[in-house]
Amino acid sequence: MILEAVSVGPMQVNCYILALAPDEKAVIIDPGDEKRKIEQALKKHNLTPGFIINTHGHIDHIGCDDKFGVPVYIHRDDVPMLGDPKLNLSVLFANDCSIKSEIRALEDKDNIELGQIQLEVIHTPGHTLGGISLLMKKPKDNILFTGDSLFFHSIGRSDLPGGSSELLMKSIKDKLFKLRDDTIVYPGHGPSSTIGEEKKNNPYIN
Numbered sequence: 001m002i003l004e005a006v007s008v009g010p011m012q013v014n015c016y017i018l019a020l021a022p023d024e025k026a027v028i029i030d031p032g033d034e035k036r037k038i039e040q041a042l043k044k045h046n047l048t049p050g051f052i053i054n055t056h057g058h059i060d061h062i063g064c065d066d067k068f069g070v071p072v073y074i075h076r077d078d079v080p081m082l083g084d085p086k087l088n089l090s091v092l093f094a095n096d097c098s099i100k101s102e103i104r105a106l107e108d109k110d111n112i113e114l115g116q117i118q119l120e121v122i123h124t125p126g127h128t129l130g131g132i133s134l135l136m137k138k139p140k141d142n143i144l145f146t147g148d149s150l151f152f153h154s155i156g157r158s159d160l161p162g163g164s165s166e167l168l169m170k171s172i173k174d175k176l177f178k179l180r181d182d183t184i185v186y187p188g189h190g191p192s193s194t195i196g197e198e199k200k201n202n203p204y205i206n
Helices: 035-044 076-082 165-174 195-201
Strands: 002-008 013-019 025-029 048-053 072-075 103-106 111-114 117-123 132-138 143-147 184-187
Touching: 002 035, 013 035, 013 184, 025 111, 048 111, 072 076, 076 103, 184 195
Parallel strands: 025 048, 048 072, 072 103, 143 184
Antiparallel strands: 002 013, 013 025, 111 117, 117 132, 132 143
16 A cells, blocks of 8 residues: 655645555545645656545645646535635635635545545544544554644644634544554644554643
């Protein structure tokens, strides 16, 4: 399996590229910026884009959604953000962004598949109303992409429009922390971690 992280944009978003093997189609998670950098990672493995998944609708995670000519998955509660520069915060950076690609709305517990790759949607609101985490079910079962919900020894902001500290804590404790301790956490920013590590040492939770 190919799992490559590409740090993109001024906010250093982790864009993840997933594929079963070289010469196949890839899942692109949160292509927020720097299309060329993402294309270089795809080319390295001779991959073609299959579809995009946004963990939420902020500009630093969606900025290159329209650059690959593939459908974009996002939770239904964040769908409005893709078309509204005020909601996705791009207006604050004088870069009005409105996604024109085909948008496919997700719900909690949906399964997204590309060949032998299967990801389960875990609705984790708090950073945004429609924030999601993605739990890999196949070909491995201990990988979790947490977007801006859970970071290494930190958590996402809840003071932006649509955010809620109460919802964020509930999402983390009631959903993410129910997963196995050896589950590897790949966040939207910063280094990776594990569920066990965050349960023990995340100062915002404990």
